[in-house]
Amino acid sequence: MTYDPIPIAAIATAPGRGGIGVVRISGKNLAAVMTALFGSTQLKPRHATYLPFTQADGTVIDQGIALYFKAPHSYTGEDVIELQGHGGPVVMQMLLSRCLEAGKESGLRLAEPGEFTQRAFLNDKLDLAQAEAVSDLIEASTEAAAKSASQSLSGAFSKVICALVEKVVHLRMLVEATLDFPEEEIDFLEKSNARGQLSQIQTALQKVFEQAAQGALLRQGLNVVLAGQPNVGKSSLLNSLAGDDVAIVTPIAGTTRDKVTETIHIEGIPLNIIDTAGIRHEHDDTEPGGIVNAIDTVERIGIERTWAEVEKADVILHLLDASRGPTRADEAIVARFPDGVPVIRVWNKIDLSGHHASVDSMEDATHIYLSASEHVGIDLLRKELLRIAGWQQTGESLYLARERHLIALKQANEHLQNAAEYAAQNDQSLDLFAEELRLTQDRLNSITGEFTSDDLLGVIFSRFCIGK
Numbered sequence: 001m002t003y004d005p006i007p008i009a010a011i012a013t014a015p016g017r018g019g020i021g022v023v024r025i026s027g028k029n030l031a032a033v034m035t036a037l038f039g040s041t042q043l044k045p046r047h048a049t050y051l052p053f054t055q056a057d058g059t060v061i062d063q064g065i066a067l068y069f070k071a072p073h074s075y076t077g078e079d080v081i082e083l084q085g086h087g088g089p090v091v092m093q094m095l096l097s098r099c100l101e102a103g104k105e106s107g108l109r110l111a112e113p114g115e116f117t118q119r120a121f122l123n124d125k126l127d128l129a130q131a132e133a134v135s136d137l138i139e140a141s142t143e144a145a146a147k148s149a150s151q152s153l154s155g156a157f158s159k160v161i162c163a164l165v166e167k168v169v170h171l172r173m174l175v176e177a178t179l180d181f182p183e184e185e186i187d188f189l190e191k192s193n194a195r196g197q198l199s200q201i202q203t204a205l206q207k208v209f210e211q212a213a214q215g216a217l218l219r220q221g222l223n224v225v226l227a228g229q230p231n232v233g234k235s236s237l238l239n240s241l242a243g244d245d246v247a248i249v250t251p252i253a254g255t256t257r258d259k260v261t262e263t264i265h266i267e268g269i270p271l272n273i274i275d276t277a278g279i280r281h282e283h284d285d286t287e288p289g290g291i292v293n294a295i296d297t298v299e300r301i302g303i304e305r306t307w308a309e310v311e312k313a314d315v316i317l318h319l320l321d322a323s324r325g326p327t328r329a330d331e332a333i334v335a336r337f338p339d340g341v342p343v344i345r346v347w348n349k350i351d352l353s354g355h356h357a358s359v360d361s362m363e364d365a366t367h368i369y370l371s372a373s374e375h376v377g378i379d380l381l382r383k384e385l386l387r388i389a390g391w392q393q394t395g396e397s398l399y400l401a402r403e404r405h406l407i408a409l410k411q412a413n414e415h416l417q418n419a420a421e422y423a424a425q426n427d428q429s430l431d432l433f434a435e436e437l438r439l440t441q442d443r444l445n446s447i448t449g450e451f452t453s454d455d456l457l458g459v460i461f462s463r464f465c466i467g468k
Contacts, residue, residue, distance in 0.1 A: 008111035009099045012467035018087030030079040036102035043068035077123025114464025128449025129158045136400045144268025145218040148400040157399035168441045175434040209409045212401035221270030228319035230278025233348040236372035238275040277302030322347035342388045412443040
């Protein structure tokens with residue numbers, strides 16, 4: 001990615017009102033900008049200076065603190081000035097405008113989203129995994145996610161990736177040295193314990209993947225969709241899981257016409273619980289006295305949206321009425337569930353059916369018996385959701401990995417498996433063995449950004465907030 005030396009500025013604090021607001025400036029040399037802003041006042045590096053922030057005509061905008069970080073000892077690796085004033089949006093905009101005016105001759109411009117962190121990456125202050133962790137730490141929705149993001153930001157994730165790369169490079173060196181000197185007639189695989197080294201790398205990679213996958217759960221969470229016929233207790237279950245009355249519950253079937261989403265946390269994992277409209281077919285319900293209860297336009301739209309949410313679900317909770325047992329309508333609903341999506345059959349209303357709260361693992365799905373209205377068996381459902389998510393209390397530090405990290409680790413593992421197959425052919429396929437190791441190294445290096453396309457970098461940093 002091309003490095004742009006032109007200085008940049010932005011408001012670094014979140015939009016809105018607050019006690020303190022920060023305007024940040026970064027560039028190769030900010031001496032001219034400082035002179036225009038502060039006149040003869042000299043800012044001492046890494047010391048706070050209390051002074052008035054003024055317009056060009058001397059009118060005071062605010063009183064605050066100016067901090068100067070001289071390159072390379074700054075967040076971006078460039079000269080950085082931070083102006084800390086009162087956090088009113090109007091004051092911050094006036095201060096930013098004044099900075100842009102003062103730096104006009106130096107080319108000072110408004111920063112793009114994520115550009116400060118991008119410069120930190122380009123100036124080797126952070127690797128790519130650490131840079132992504134900055135955004136993840138800001139967006140963390142749970143304490144566990146924040147701790148994992150902090151782990152990655154400190155470089156823990158990058159260190160284990162670099163350690164893997166070193167092992168792969170060492171093994172590549174041995175393989176390619178043997179290819180360069182075939183006349184030595186050394187049984188490479190036996191003498192250097194290549195298979196043993198490869199096995200150790202595979203084991204280490206699998207451990208890193210498991211920790212990263214656990215961390216990805218903390219970042220992404222799961223979309224859990226409640227689906228079933230009308231009046232089986234979907235909204236009651238949502239309220240019970242959320243611990244609050246977030247959805248309207250009445251004895252009238254079809255109360256929920258549109259989706260209701262509530263995010264809850266179980267063991268630090270965010271779960272987006274989505275309550276949907278009850279599913280029934282045209283004229284499949286009859287009121288007492290034989291009066292047909294037809295589906296109106298609003299309910300039909302709600303049912304269509306239910307199926308749209310089901311298609312996007314990570315987990316489906318299929319609610320059934322335990323007091324009346326399975327029906328043909330329930331079977332029709334199951335037939336439309338997408339393949340490959342985990343389904344939990346939740347038998348609700350055991351307070352009416354006489355069942356006990358329990359979990360029954362069957363071939364078609366896991367069946368859980370509970371009462372949402374009485375809050376009985378809810379913990380069983382929470383544990384099953386954690387099991388399906390693959391969550392385990394490892395007691396080890398996790399890395400708040402992203403989807404691209406997991407893909408890179410999976411691809412690296414595939415190349416290692418190919419390498420193992422070539423290693424089994426003894427010295428006959430050493431060139432292919434070496435190539436698979438090279439591809440493994442490339443996949444791992446893409447995580448830290450040592451070999452990463454400019455297009456990917458552009459996508460990653462564009463998702464940051466402005467000022468970071």
